[in-house]
Amino acid sequence: MNGPAPDRAAKTAVALVACPDYDEDRVEAALRRGVDLLGGIGRFASAAEHILLKPNVLTGAVAEKHVTTHPAVFKAMGRLLLEKGVHVRYGDSPGFGGFTAAAVKSGLAKAAGEIGIEMADFSSAVQVSFSEALIAKQLVLAREALDADGIIGLSKMKTHGFMRVTGAVKNQFGCVPGLRKGEYHVKMPRSEHFAAMLVDVCRRLKPRLNVMDGIVAMEGNGPGSGTPRPMNVLLLSADPLALDAVFCRLVHMPPLNVPTMKPGAESGLGTWAEDTIAVLGDDPARFACPGFKVVRQPPVPFDRSFPxxxxxxxxxxxxxxxxxxxxxxxxxxxxxxxxxxxxxxxxxxxxxxxxxxxxxxxxxxxxxxxxxxxxxxxxxxxxxxxxxx
Ligand code: SF4
Ligand code: SF4
The missing domain is CATH 3.30.70.20 (Alpha-Beta Plaits)
Known part of the structure; x- marks a missing residue:
């Protein structure tokens, strides 16, 4: 990898770029601008490397529902990598049903075909030890996610009933294949434990770059049944926690009420504190959305043993x-x-x-x-x- 890093002056950089809609040319221009603000694509991938694109494909849903990362964002990122001579594949493990059908329905398979990138096979799982884990010292992850030279996360800006919001950190949970995801819920029903596990997954996979599709976000009953809400932004950062924290601030959600923030910061995944983050690009105040429908309170404590x-x-x-x-x-x-x-x-x-x-x-x-x-x-x-x- 090469290219100058932005002058962060000890701050974590999050690029915030305006994008009014999903017109492919406008999305690509906005994404290029965001990547350039972070130092250019050479900071995140080199020619001949194998990079996995990890979109959010929660379930098979058409792009207009805004459940999944929009194909225009996915395609723009793919193009950027391909023109640098990077080998690109893409994959995810939906919460229900197979990825192939979900990729077709969401438009990602068509977009991938148009630019010539192949689907990864997430059905093959590997158990890995992670001694520095907060809670999940053994993780079962998709082999292709582990074998890639690097991962670029393409999350979707959405609400989430359990974790309050889903963004860059939670997006990597899709690298846990199929029904294994349910096993983590059963083993870790407390929100603070589940959040620590999400942080472990993200720390183990270490996405090099995180992009959030917030051109049209989802508010309300997310992550699968909420209401589309135009936010007209793309967010990008090497730090998944900082990226999620900027999303929180745009929607007036106290970042620390998102359960991944505290374990994420304490374990070194990233930073959430406002004075440690430099927002590059457009003025966040232009995109602030205090009326965004999201539960702003922290999750209610829960334990199976409660009366x-x-x-x-x-x-x-x-x-x-x-x-x-x-x-x-x-x-x-x-x-x-x-x-x-x-x-x-x-x-x-x-x-x-x-x-x-x-x-x-x-x-x-x-x-x-x-x-x-x-x-x-x-x-x-x-x-x-x-x-x-
Ligand atoms: S445990 Fe409860 S909340 Fe979770 S899927 Fe089953 S019924 Fe729904
Ligand atoms: S509640 Fe939803 S998932 Fe359950 S049976 Fe009814 S429509 Fe299907």
């Missing part, structure tokens, strides 16, 4: 809107518990939505995340709202 009344009165729970539910059963399929804590109704009652067993539910919100019809919301009990208005 039921605590879970019932304090811990937010997933609730199905019967008017939207299509009885597809995805919520039950993705529930990581066995037996499931949300089960389809008895055959005699086939038109009813699935039923929750809230006594067993660990509040991982995987069902809310993956419901393809936006029928599940996270409801905060009254007491929880009194504690954190």
């Amino acid at each position: 039921y009344y605590l879970k019932k009165w304090i811990t937010p729970r997933p609730v199905i809107d019967p008017g939207r539910c299509q009885q597809c059963g995805v919520c039950s399929e993705v529930c990581p518990l066995e037996p499931k804590a949300v089960a389809t109704a008895a055959p005699a009652d086939q038109n009813s939505p699935p039923v929750y067993d809230y006594r067993r539910c660990i509040r991982c919100y995987c069902c809310q995340e993956m419901c393809p019809h936006g029928a599940i919301a996270i409801r905060r009990p009254v007491l929880s709202r009194l504690i954190h208005p």
